[in-house]
Amino acid sequence: MNKLKLLTTALLLITTQSVTANAPLPTGEQIAKNINARNEGVSQSRNMQMILTDKRGKERIRETIAYRKYFGDEKRTVIHYLTPRNVKKTAFLTYDYPEADKDDDQWLYLPAMRKVRRISASDRGDYFLGTDFTYEDIKKESKVTLEDYTRKTLSEEEVNGHPTYVIEAIPINAETAEELGYGKVIQWVDKNIWMTRKSEFYDTRGKLLKTTLFKDIKQVDAIWTAHRLEVVNHKTGHKTVFNFSDIVYDKEVRDDFFTQRAIRRGL
Amino acid sequence: MTFSPNAQYVAAYSLVLTSLVLTSLVLSSLASPVVNAGETEKSLLDGSTLNTRIESEWAVLTEDGSSNNQAVQKLQLMIEPELETEVGEDSSITTIVRLRTDAEDNLSPGDHNQAELREFYLNTTVSDSIVILGKQQVVWGKSDGLKVLDIVNPQDFREFILDDFDQSRIPLWTVNTEIPINDITLQLLLIPDQTYNEFATTGSSYAFTSPLIIPMTPPGANVKINSTIEPDEVLRDADAGFRLSTFTHGWDLTFNYLYHYDDTPVLFRTIDITNNSVNININPKYKRTHLIGSTFSNTFGDLTLRSEVGYLTDKYISTTKPTDTDGVVKTGELKYVLGFDWYGFTDTLLSTQIFQTYLDNYKKGMIREELNTQITFLFKQDYMNETLHAEVLFLHDIDYEDGMVRPKLTYEFNDEINIYAGADIFYGNEDGLFGQFKETDRFVSGIMIGF
Numbered sequence: 001m002n003k004l005k006l007l008t009t010a011l012l013l014i015t016t017q018s019v020t021a022n023a024p025l026p027t028g029e030q031i032a033k034n035i036n037a038r039n040e041g042v043s044q045s046r047n048m049q050m051i052l053t054d055k056r057g058k059e060r061i062r063e064t065i066a067y068r069k070y071f072g073d074e075k076r077t078v079i080h081y082l083t084p085r086n087v088k089k090t091a092f093l094t095y096d097y098p099e100a101d102k103d104d105d106q107w108l109y110l111p112a113m114r115k116v117r118r119i120s121a122s123d124r125g126d127y128f129l130g131t132d133f134t135y136e137d138i139k140k141e142s143k144v145t146l147e148d149y150t151r152k153t154l155s156e157e158e159v160n161g162h163p164t165y166v167i168e169a170i171p172i173n174a175e176t177a178e179e180l181g182y183g184k185v186i187q188w189v190d191k192n193i194w195m196t197r198k199s200e201f202y203d204t205r206g207k208l209l210k211t212t213l214f215k216d217i218k219q220v221d222a223i224w225t226a227h228r229l230e231v232v233n234h235k236t237g238h239k240t241v242f243n244f245s246d247i248v249y250d251k252e253v254r255d256d257f258f259t260q261r262a263i264r265r266g267l
Numbered sequence: 268m269t270f271s272p273n274a275q276y277v278a279a280y281s282l283v284l285t286s287l288v289l290t291s292l293v294l295s296s297l298a299s300p301v302v303n304a305g306e307t308e309k310s311l312l313d314g315s316t317l318n319t320r321i322e323s324e325w326a327v328l329t330e331d332g333s334s335n336n337q338a339v340q341k342l343q344l345m346i347e348p349e350l351e352t353e354v355g356e357d358s359s360i361t362t363i364v365r366l367r368t369d370a371e372d373n374l375s376p377g378d379h380n381q382a383e384l385r386e387f388y389l390n391t392t393v394s395d396s397i398v399i400l401g402k403q404q405v406v407w408g409k410s411d412g413l414k415v416l417d418i419v420n421p422q423d424f425r426e427f428i429l430d431d432f433d434q435s436r437i438p439l440w441t442v443n444t445e446i447p448i449n450d451i452t453l454q455l456l457l458i459p460d461q462t463y464n465e466f467a468t469t470g471s472s473y474a475f476t477s478p479l480i481i482p483m484t485p486p487g488a489n490v491k492i493n494s495t496i497e498p499d500e501v502l503r504d505a506d507a508g509f510r511l512s513t514f515t516h517g518w519d520l521t522f523n524y525l526y527h528y529d530d531t532p533v534l535f536r537t538i539d540i541t542n543n544s545v546n547i548n549i550n551p552k553y554k555r556t557h558l559i560g561s562t563f564s565n566t567f568g569d570l571t572l573r574s575e576v577g578y579l580t581d582k583y584i585s586t587t588k589p590t591d592t593d594g595v596v597k598t599g600e601l602k603y604v605l606g607f608d609w610y611g612f613t614d615t616l617l618s619t620q621i622f623q624t625y626l627d628n629y630k631k632g633m634i635r636e637e638l639n640t641q642i643t644f645l646f647k648q649d650y651m652n653e654t655l656h657a658e659v660l661f662l663h664d665i666d667y668e669d670g671m672v673r674p675k676l677t678y679e680f681n682d683e684i685n686i687y688a689g690a691d692i693f694y695g696n697e698d699g700l701f702g703q704f705k706e707t708d709r710f711v712s713g714i715m716i717g718f
Contacts, residue, residue: 052652054652084717086682087682112433113433114433115406115409118519118571120608121566127653129653130652236652260514261452261512265390265397
């Protein structure tokens with residue numbers, strides 16, 4: 001009887017393991033949807049330190065405060081520069097609409113001009129104020145745009161001990177690739193928390209352009225949050241690090257923070 | 268070419284530069300703490316932040332065309348400390364002082380050194396409204412390089428329009444309130460400050476000579492320019508206006524109104540002919556006008572459209588007609604600018620504007636054309652993660668066939684130090700607004716230190 005029990009248990013284990021091993025990997029599309037379904041709170045405020053380092057090691061450091069808030073499905077983000085003097089009071093405001101066919105709206109306040117300047121949102125592949133992140137990267141943060149890419153799951157790998165799915169994202173057409181500045185993106189997405197831990201960006205000629213690492217991921221107010229982002233541009237040797245601190249979710253962030261009036265006035 | 272700035276002033280310039288930089292550094296270290304990530308901000312003057320901008324600019328004329336035949340037009344040092352003091356939870360007081368010295372004497376002869384309280388205002392909130400009280404700049408409009416609605420503050424023309432507007436705008440004592448009303452912001456302005464445009468003095472590099480601005484007088488006539496009649500009742504002569512702004516269906520829209528004194532005096536003229544001599548009396552006087560205007564902007568793919576339009580009800584234009592009793596004709600003036608910014612290339616802005624003015628009561632003999640058209644082109648490109656900036660601005664007047672080209676290269680050596688070099692090149696009809704300065708083409712270079 002005991003032998004039979006043992007045999008049954010062994011068979012069950014073997015069967016379960018074989019089912020797990022043969023389970024199809026989730027599709028790239030499903031993984032992208034899981035990334036976007038991840039809770040990131042209705043609103044967020046945080047301090048953001050930007051460290052920009054050129055290939056000779058010369059550093060520029062910016063201290064900023066950023067706020068983000070969802071208005072239904074529409075995401076609004078504002079970033080205020082606090083230091084150094086040459087960028088102080090610069091502010092960037094963006095409205096990210098859920099409709100795929102609706103262009104986002106963006107404004108930049110440049111204190112030297114004392115004017116809020118409307119900027120085209122289709123330059124999303126341009127680099128954001130001297131960093132190695134594009135306007136699109138800044139706007140999307142840890143989320144992805146479903147309609148810009150077709151995705152497929154390549155494999156499973158570990159990144160710093162965390163199990164991840166490796167997905168490949170290819171822009172849907174040449175025009176989108178040109179707009180985004182990427183011909184291909186490989187992402188390592190944490191299986192358990194649906195956060196990207198690493199991304200590789202390839203240019204439209206297929207050469208490795210940038211590598212981004214999402215580090216120091218831990219829970220804040222029960223929301224998984226990266227506290228450090230590192231990106232290296234392999235073409236220029238330039239590197240950008242974002243360090244986040246004082247992250248607060250769902251504390252009241254006033255609606256009028258996300259207005260042209262607010263970026264003109266500053267903090 | 269003569270490269271001989273007055274040695275006495277150069278020595279003084281160096282001394283002033285050294286002492287002011289040192290003073291600013293000490294003050295800055297007291298008021299502006301170094302803040303590392305995660306550390307609490309501490310300062311000896313807690314709640315205050317002092318930032319200082321030091322700019323030294325050197326301009327050399329490309330030919331010995333200046334009035335005093337000197338090649339070095341400008342050797343200027345400017346220091347602008349800006350102190351921001353927190354008062355309460357949502358209020359601050361900003362104080363900006365400008366100290367300026369010029370070792371040359373071509374831009375404002377006899378006025379080497381200037382010190383002024385440039386801005387001084389309280390920025391606070393009352394309920395949901397923003398209230399800014401004090402000496403400040405109020406910027407309206409969406410155009411670059413040319414002004415339609417950006418006339419709330421007068422302008423210093425000491426350097427024509429070559430200075431950044433932020434530097435050449437003259438701040439005024441103003442009560443400025445912004446009140447949110449649903450999706451609309453109502454800005455109310457009351458400006459009890461009778462300060463007007465400042466023009467380059469006769470004999471200086473950018474003194475106006477164009478007949479579009481200065482009416483010509485017949486040869487042999489005795490011309491007497493009487494003192495300017497300025498409004499002097501603080502409240503009765505105050506400017507007042509409002510702006511409504513909103514964002515709807517992708518459009519940024521404003522409606523603007525300002526009841527104000529035109530910042531350029533009207534040159535009333537009388538002619539008296541006695542004993543075969545012609546005596547011309549010029550009586551400059553500031554006159555009021557209504558400004559009604561609007562701005563709008565939107566984006567269409569890579570293209571940003573921006574525009575502003577303004578109508579001045581009471582504009583007075585000088586006339587050369589000798590039979591005109593006061594030498595000026597009253598007219599309405601419609602101005603508009605239509606601009607397109609194109610962001611199609613990476614880190615590049617290509618921008619063009621068309622700017623037109625139309626006088627709706629044009630009479631023969633007026634010193635300006637009924638319709639005038641100017642166009643601008645701007646190319647801007649950033650390199651090396653926005654540490655190197657190249658730009659070329661081109662302004663051209665179609666009717667007077669004159670214009671200006673301004674290439675400039677700026678390198679951000681680090682966060683504190685920028686260096687730049689460029690040129691200001693005028694061309695065309697010397698009776699035109701730009702062509703009048705075609706003898707003052709110059710190379711400009713400078714260093715800007717900010718901390």
